[in-house]
């Protein structure tokens with residue numbers, strides 16, 4: 619009786635082994651699992667017959683039964699692994715290496731940010747550090763401390779955005795000169811890039827919101843020659859080594875003497891073109907020797923210290939450099955425009 623059962627076990631295992639080795643999908647394996655070890659399957663049925671076996675045959679049959687049960691479980695596991703490995707191979711095989719890669723849309727720097735970064739890098743090489751100040755300013759820092767009297771036209775509400783509490787949106791980055799000197803002793807070598815605001819009507823060259831970069835150098839025995847060499851070096855680094863500069867007398871309340879500094883036109887190299895309005899020169903910076911009144915306002919002794927300051931518009935430089943003919947493009951956030959830089 620037990621020999622008969624053992625034969626039955628062995629032939630069933632053989633049958634299962636064949637079927638599982640030939641299985642080509644998970645469903646076939648699952649069917650075999652149900653048939654062999656499922657609740658109403660072969661193994662539980664044989665196990666139920668155990669009680670009819672004579673006691674002396676039980677150990678031998680029990681052993682054979684355990685071997686058979688383990689074997690079937692192993693065969694099921696093997697078959698599953700084999701199918702998985704086949705699937706993996708298949709998907710490797712169907713990987714199409716000729717498909718174009720997926721492009722990640724990388725963000726780029728805005729032309730205004732690019733110009734700021736380049737200017738900062740140039741001045742850093744000359745030993746300037748970056749200082750920052752608030753965009754919402756006091757009238758004192760924006761005007762009074764910069765020696766700009768109360769009857770100066772730039773203080774007119776027509777030109778400047780005031781808040782109810784008397785503060786304003788700064789009209790220039792020169793405010794940072796005052797803020798930095800109030801907190802630090804000379805010598806001073808700072809540049810300050812940042813956003814400014816004026817009540818301008820937007821057109822091709824005006825925007826209510828724009829950027830400047832301000833420079834301030836305070837030390838002993840600073841002269842116009844230092845200012846000129848700094849601006850010349852800056853111009854050549856930014857616009858090319860053949861760049862020339864010229865200074866024209868001008869007026870700013872916070873510098874004395876004051877100048878406008880022009881760079882030779884990069885488009886026509888000074889010959890004259892539409893960009894430079896046929897003058898050969900591009901007006902880039904306002905500058906001058908810091909007015910002694912400004913030094914007094916921050917508690918510096920003008921007999922001991924002197925210095926120069928300059929300020930320039932970032933958008934103007936970006937427009938020249940990238941040949942942009944309308945400042946409004948810089949603020950419209952149109953990707954078709956921005957993607958060109």
Ligand code: DAH
Nearest residue numbers: 790792904905906927928929
């Ligand atoms: N703040 C001036 C403006 O907005 C630019 C400027 C001129 C800044 C001369 C300076 C300077 O520091 O010395 O037009």
